[in-house]
Amino acid sequence: MPSEAALEPARARVLPRRADARAALGLASVYVVVVVAVPLGWWRVLGLLALVLAFVIGWLGVAARALFRRWLCLLLVVAFFAGTAAAANPERARLGLAATALAMAAKSALAAAAMLTLTSAYSFTNVLAAIRRLGAPAVFVDGLYFMERYRHLLAQELARMTTARRARTFGRSSLSWTVLTGLLGGLLLRTLERSLRVHDAMLCRGWTGEPRDLES
């Protein structure tokens, strides 16, 4: 999966630095609603919507290969859910199980592609700022900010722990479930400790529990 940094040049080339992501988020949401509202089996309409999305991707100059790789990762999940949900869909009687599952997968994949395009064109921070400006609760948005800030660090920490473990497994390539759960438990404890230190650092700079940033 491509890193945020890999997608950065595309963003910088196409979008103004201070572009407001609110409009883009609104348009992407409308697009998803339209895709979801298209009845199963209306393949031409879905094709038209896919063309619209392809045009937008080209116009934005988003790195298509990276976007495609991300989309493929999501496609597996989407296909799984579409396959399981299709059996219970009333349209199954009219279209058949395979066509229903395929149509549901196509719609979901298109909606996912739209959202991926949004997050590829705008940084996660921009999207979060847009969500905040649209009135989402601060605690929700701040939680996501923290998640974005520390996910890289947690990934690095997990990689270091895994490497340290592997260095002492003497050639055994795979980690047992016991070791793996131990690693995850260790990561959880480290995360908790770090969260306490981060909270201390916030207190040191006057944090009173009331979010005050450069947006508010």
Add this chain to the structure above:
Amino acid sequence: MTVDRKSDYATAGGPAVRVTGLEYAYPDGRRALAGVELVVEAGESVALVGPNGAGKSTLLLHLNGILPGRASRNLFTHVHDLESASSPSRAISPCVWIDGSPVDAKHLREARRKVGLLFQDPDDQLFCNTVLEDVAFGPRNLGLSVDQARRRALECLARVGLEDAAPRPPHHLSFGERRRVCLAGVLACEPMVLALDEPTANLDPRARRRFIELLGGLPGVKLIATHDLEMVLALCPRTVLLDRGRVVADGPSRGLLDDADLLEKHGLERPLSLELEARFAAERRGAC
């Protein structure tokens, strides 16, 4: 680089930092501080040295009241509510005074404004999504408007030579740059006392030298907990040696760090520059 700021030198009365009989034990019973006595006057730069576990970082965390609050903190309760901190059950007799005011529940906010603490790990301190937001975090919490906070954050980034990094996410910066952003975040609160925990740890030689130059140009009181004794010689005229939670020596850095026996006894070594100086002097005497 010198910046004339009123708050850098202002003192309301008494020494900038006074610590008397400070004792502290961690929740697991381990004693970290055992009656620390320390007075730091306005404008002084003091190094806190000692072996691992001597209590240097613990002492710094007491200067703005982060400890002992944390010891009694329920992990699932956020104690940023100063009202709850002032309840009688939490009351503690003050052992630390900053600029004449005790560091207790009543003066906690004031103490945190006056003491800027630089953490050992920059990733603990940089929690916002962009460098600018992070540096502006303190000023915003001090009550500055968005424009004032932004201006001050940009000023402080310029002081540490990172004005161009303002829109970048902290995790895209090098370790040395992250450390400088942390310093900018602390400076943006215009503290009277800078408490620095291992400021040069994990820095490459060039970043270390740059950081030392940066610290050398900052006015005001500096308390630096470190193992980097060469930096101590460069920045701090006075050194306090801590071991097992006690102050075991306090005096001019050059004299104290030249005492090889004392340092050896407390898990430290004479800095290389002083060692070489002593050897050359001995050789010269021999030649004569």
